Amino acid sequence: MKKNTLKIYLPDTVNDIQCPEICDVVSLHRKQYKDKLNDVPICMDDKGNVAAKFGDMIWNIEALVATKNATHRHINFSVLKSHSLLLYEMKLICYGWIFTKNMQYSSPTKISTIIGRASGLKMSYKFLILNSLDSISRICEPEIWGKYLNFLEVQKKSAGTLVHILCALQQAYLLFPWMGIDYREIKISPTILSKKLCRDEAIEREQTLAIPEGIADKLLHFAVNLVETAWKYREKLGETEQRLQENYKLGEQAVQNKIISGQWKWLTVEKGTPAFRHHFAKEASHYSPFKPSDIISDLLAGYPDCPVDADGSWWHLQRGNLTAACFVCCAAFSGMRESELFELTSESYYNAVYSGRTFHFLKGKTHKMRERHTEWVVAPVVQKAIEVMSALTKHLRENLLQHASTMRDIELAQCLWLSQGQRSTQPKRISCWSLRLTNFSKYAGAIISEKDYAECLRSNPNSQEKIKNHVHIGKHWALSPHQFRRTLAFFTIKNRLGNAIAIKQQFKHLYLQMSEWYCEGGIPSRLDEVEADKELQKMIDTVSNEQITQKYWSWFHSTETLSGSHGKDILKIRDDLPIMFRSWEKLYKLVKDKRITLHGTLHSYCKNGYDCEMEGVINPAFCVDCSTHGSIIDSEQAAWWKSKHETLIIYLAENTGVSMAVYTHCITQIRAAEKVMSDFAIEYLPYKSEIEIRTDE
Known part of the structure; x- marks a missing residue:
């Protein structure tokens, strides 16, 4: 048997014995060989034992799941238990998703995606049950399709959820040729259709929330303080956890000896039952040689958060808070996905010096685009979080490694995020992070204020x-x-x-x-959060108004040469200025009240403000003889026009093959420059264009 019998993406820990050979389940179903069909293996465990068979109501496919944080590791068909035809059809579809090649995408599908598809497909099968239909292929019939869409609309789902349901239906239809089912072709766009069927307020895709700054400050301050405090005592904390576990094991041994020797005959509950384990654990705690409070006070004397009468309950809460704090630091200061955080080990942190600066990194694996090793830049406190968790879970990892028999067990023994729940149980990977983080939020006092809500x-x-x-x-x-x-x-x-x-x-x-x-x-x-400095803005406005006023004052009350359409108007009224231009104060008031404005460029000033037709943006030549009489050109800008004249003449001499459009653009500016230079009596050599030369000939 080989891995390629499964047409899905498989983690490296999956070995050949976990991949059963593909079977012609469609033929077995058609011939009604139910016993053989029900015995078809779906998944094996790492020892080669069948973990899931076709006939199981719940398929346990945990061995094929790539990410360590996956909360869904099964496909549950119980909703179809009373509907045999639909039950077998859905199982065939799920089998096809796992064992047949994906013809739609180039990359193999992950088993977690298939579990998600199966969940989405259940809504379509719910519709079939309600309408007494015997196959999912019936949905594409025109008269039934309308009912199906109405059914989805009544559910009042979000657009995102409906996309999930409709995509699962699409993927099921892709398998119909393999299943030998006749069907009408259905062409839909799940994204477009979902927006028509969803509730009005849930059309757009909603994001995970960004935490308001005030809340984030409380959470991270609380987490960092816990980690910083614990880091100094990390060895003592790890020893405390180990000693408490060893103490319980001694109690277990004492109770076991009493049972074996016959001294205790009352513990007659069948071994292995929940009742037996409960009574056994209770007695083991009672017969442990040391009180948990004595161990804690002996090892954690001086620990800042440790009360004088600390007992096992305090330690359980403290250990939970520390674990959550370390997780928060690693997540908040790296941006890693949850699945990537679960790949962290005690060896994940390292630092490197570049150009005299120390950078901090976490190395691990990502599964989003196939499994690969990579690294993330992090804050320095993450090193302490990793070291605290390494100390807290050291004895748990050693326990798991001691009993590891497969590659998957060895990987679990390297995981940082382990917990035991009860002293009598085996260590396992933490899976209930939402609950843990919600409790952590309460301990941190992250209560939402009106300001937080608005933010x-x-x-x-x-x-x-x-x-x-x-x-x-x-x-x-x-x-x-x-x-x-x-x-x-x-x-x-x-x-x-x-x-x-x-x-x-x-x-x-x-x-x-x-x-x-x-x-x-x-x-x-x-x-x-940008706030305008009103005093600064007032000062800037005052200076700007004074500069504009001074500019106009110098033009009205001097003998300076001016060009431009409005510049020439100023020259005409100098000998008989209107009263409003004769006083600096009156002129300043006109400027301040925005009755007179002025804007400048390299080639001219403009008094028209927003009334300017902006022709000069296309070609500065239009500003020389402005049609709205707004341009003013002084001696400084005349020098710019002289330079522009020379530059354009050289350009045309060196580029004789320019297009007529470019040539026209250049020649209009050359003529405008010559007009300005004539106004300022600047010497220049008039440009003779090729057209003029040809005319002379």
């Missing part, structure tokens, strides 16, 4: 409905792992710490658009 609305423009439903003033912030990733991108942009390209590199995105999506709201929030 949340500004920072998350694509999640207004989510905010209304899940963010409540006076309640604790509902923290989730992915919020740290979104928040890091948001604050990076808001505080100008980087750009979307840097986020793309750090977040291991394939497309820049995805990074920009994570950064949404950053720039508007940055602008919201």
Whole structure:
């Protein structure tokens, strides 16, 4: 048997014995060989035992899941238990997704994607049950298709959820030729259709929330303080955890001896049952040689957060808080996905010096675009978080490694995020992070204020409905792992710490658009906090008005030569100035009241303000004889025109093959320059164009 019997993406830990040979399940189903069909293996465990068979109501496919944080590791068909035809059809579809080649995409599908598809497909099968239909192929019939769309619309789902449901239906239809089912071809765009069927307020895709700054400050301050404090005592904390576990094991041994010797005959509950394990663990704790409080007070004397009467309950809470704090530091200061955080080991941290500066990194694996090793830039406190977790879970990892028999067991023994739950149970990977982080938010006192709520609305423009439903003033912030990733991108942009390209590199995105999506709201929030300095603005306006007034005053009350359409008008009225131009104060008031304006460029001034027709943007020559009498050209700008005249003549001499459009553009500026230079009595050699020369001949 070989791995290629499965047409999905498989993690490296999956070996050949876990991949059963493909079977002609369609033929077995058609011939009604149900016993043989039900015995067809779907997945094997790492020892070659069948973990899931076709006939199982729940397929356990945990061995094929690539990411360590996956919460869904099964496909549950129980909803179709009373509908045999539909049950077998859906199982055939799921089998086909796993064992037949994906013809739509170039990359193999991950098993977690198939589990998600199966979940989305259940809504379509719910419709079939309600309408007493015997096959999913019936949905594409015109009269039934309309009912199906009405059914989805009545569900009042979001656009995102409906896309998930419709895509699952599309993927099921792709398998119909393999299943030998006759069907009408159905062409739909799930994204477009979902927006028509969803509830009005859920059309747009909503984002994970960026945490408001006040809440983020409380959470990170609390987390960093816990980690910094624990880091100094990390060896003692690790020893405390190990001693408490060893103490319990001694109690277990004492109880076991009493049972074996026959001294205890009352513990007669069948061994291995929940009742037996409960009573056994209770007695083991009772017969442990040392009190947990004695071990804690002996090892953690002087620890800042340790009360005088600390017992096992305090330690359980403290260990949970420390674990959450370390997770928060690693997530918040790296932007890693939850699946990537679960790849961290005690050897993940390292630093390097570049150009005299020390940079801090985490190395691990990412699964988003196939499994590959990579690294992330992090803050220095992450080193301490890794070292604290390494100390806290050292004895758990050693325990797992001691009993490891497969590659998957060895990988689990390297994981930092382990917990035991009860002293009597085996260590396992933490899976309930949303609950842990919500509790951490409560311990940190992250209560939402009106200011936090208002900031949340500004920072998350694509999640207004989510905010209304899940963010409540006076309640604790509902923290989730992915919020740290979104928040890091948001604050990076808001505080100008980087750009979307840097986020793309750090977040291991394939497309820049995805990074920009994570950064949404950053720039508007940055602008919201910009406050104008009114005093400074007033001073700037005053200086600007005084400069404009002085400019006009010098033009009205001097003998300076001027050019331009309005410049020539000024020359005409100098000998008989209107009264409003004779006083500096009156002239200043006209400028201050915006009744007179002035804007300047290299080639001219303009008095027309917003009434300017902007022809000079296309060609400065239009400003020399402005049709709206707004241009003023002084001696400084006349010098610019002289330089422009020389430059353009040289350009045309060196580029004799220019187009007529370019030639016309140049010649109009040359003639305008000559007009200005004539007004200022500047000597120049008039340009003779080729057309004029040809005329002379």
